[in-house]
Amino acid sequence: MRRSLAVELFWKVHPWLYRVSGGRLLGELVGMKVLLLSTTGAKSGTQRTTALTYLEADGGYVVVGSFLGEPRHPAWVHNLRAAPHAAIQVGARRLAVTAREAKGEERARLWAQLVAIQPGYREYEGRTNREIPVVVLEPTRG
Numbered sequence: 001m002r003r004s005l006a007v008e009l010f011w012k013v014h015p016w017l018y019r020v021s022g023g024r025l026l027g028e029l030v031g032m033k034v035l036l037l038s039t040t041g042a043k044s045g046t047q048r049t050t051a052l053t054y055l056e057a058d059g060g061y062v063v064v065g066s067f068l069g070e071p072r073h074p075a076w077v078h079n080l081r082a083a084p085h086a087a088i089q090v091g092a093r094r095l096a097v098t099a100r101e102a103k104g105e106e107r108a109r110l111w112a113q114l115v116a117i118q119p120g121y122r123e124y125e126g127r128t129n130r131e132i133p134v135v136v137l138e139p140t141r142g
Contacts, residue, residue, distance in 0.1 A: 007068075014051040022092035029053055030118055035061060036089040037137070041075075042082035050076045055114055057136075061088060061097070062110050065133035066124040077133050088137055096140040107134050 015036050017025045027034050032053035039048050055062040065077040080086060080099040088095050102110050111134055115121050125132055 011051065015049045018051055019049075019089065023090065026051070027091060030120065032118055033090075035063075037063065037076055038087045038089075039076050039079035040083045040086075042079050048075065048079060050074070052076075053118065054137075055110070055117065057110060057113065059138070061090070061137040062102070062114070063135050063137060064114055064121060065135060066121055068124055068127075071128055071130065073130065073133060077135065080135060085140070086137070097137040098140055099135050099137050102134040102136055110134050110136075 014026050014034075018027065018034065018036055021027075023034070030053065032055070034051055035054050037050050037052050039050075040046070041048055052063045065073050067074040081101075084099040086097050086099055088097050101107075111121075114134070121132070
């Protein structure tokens, strides 16, 4: 998949459909479950919501900043680097989370699991010179 007007439109409408249906509509894409990630804009301070495919691992939700292999990271990655506390919606459940980027062995293990489920990530990796972020969203305790 590559960025196009149709893809951009889909990703703008998707969060709304997911939210109003409690994840019953568009709760799965390309063989992976979908969640909504709400971050605070690093520059604007405005809340932004993005639909992302995810992998459940080690009690957290693993998302990928592939941006379809574009040369830059998606805005949500920058937002989480600036303010790692965020919220997610998984189906009808809403959770507070803290984000951290997987590194080293953990990243390699999670990346292998992600590529096994969605081989398209390998293609996106080949389109860019940047290391694609693998981000773990851990539910906030308390």
